[in-house]
Amino acid sequence: MAKHLLAVKELTPSTWQLLIQDTLQFSSHKSKSNFENLFLNKHAALLFMEPSTRTQLSFSLACSKLGIQTHLLLQEGSSLSKGESLEDTFLNMEAMGLDLIIARIKEEKILESISKKLKHLNIICAGEGKKSHPSQALLDACTIFTEFKKFDDLRILFIGDIEHSRVYQSNVEWMQWFSKEIYHVSPKSNSIFNISKNCKEDSSWDDMLPYFDVIIMLRPQLERHESNIQFSPSDYHEKFGINKRRFEKISKKCILMHPGPFYQNVEFEHALLTQPNFKIYDQVKFGVFARMSILKYVLEYKNET
């Protein structure tokens, strides 16, 4: 039977914690001999219908480290460009005997509907519209866990374009299992909002900055904006960017994260990137190991715990 990973919300908190343990274990292996042949003779297709640097490369690296052979299918060079449907494309891949498809796609819900028609081909979502990015959420969770050794009651703030962010959606799906202290401030709301209590805070978000353990900055997702309102990087930076003045208000124990890619001097002042509480490249490092643990989860799946 096929096993898919399309969204964090399909999982249980205990499965999530197992995925984190596996990721940390992969990251701590000194020798790759422990896992390099784990999935010899498995074949994965990479189908990225939206641009990607981190996710595509780290899934590809994760497959290589586990002995999985990868096959790149480019939309432009495939029969998708001749009008073949995505469903027929996936059914053909299943007929060829591929084990996995790692897919990034703009349209929402189509992966779920195709997944119900597959018998053996496992789908891993590598980013789906504004809705889902489970592997990003897992590497973010590992970055946070490495710092705090817990998730319970952490005070987390998302700053930025949450309305168009699949990173926000997938992270909130697991964070709500552990904490009622999840907040956001976005260009749409302009004020700070506690999502668990479903209410606005009276304070300005600048004033609340010392309160947080984790701050996740998000890029304005211009490629998903429907309106033609001109985006002003300097205006966004002034209203929502972490500049030196705001950075000085943040607790020294707070970590700052960003899923990438970021715009220089928009979401944060670029010179701040060298500050030790900026964990952006730790996130990227965990990306390879998080994807290894997702591949293992899907390929070894028996029963949800």
Ligand code: CP
């Ligand atoms: N964070 C993330 O998904 O980056 P890419 O778009 O480069 O894969």
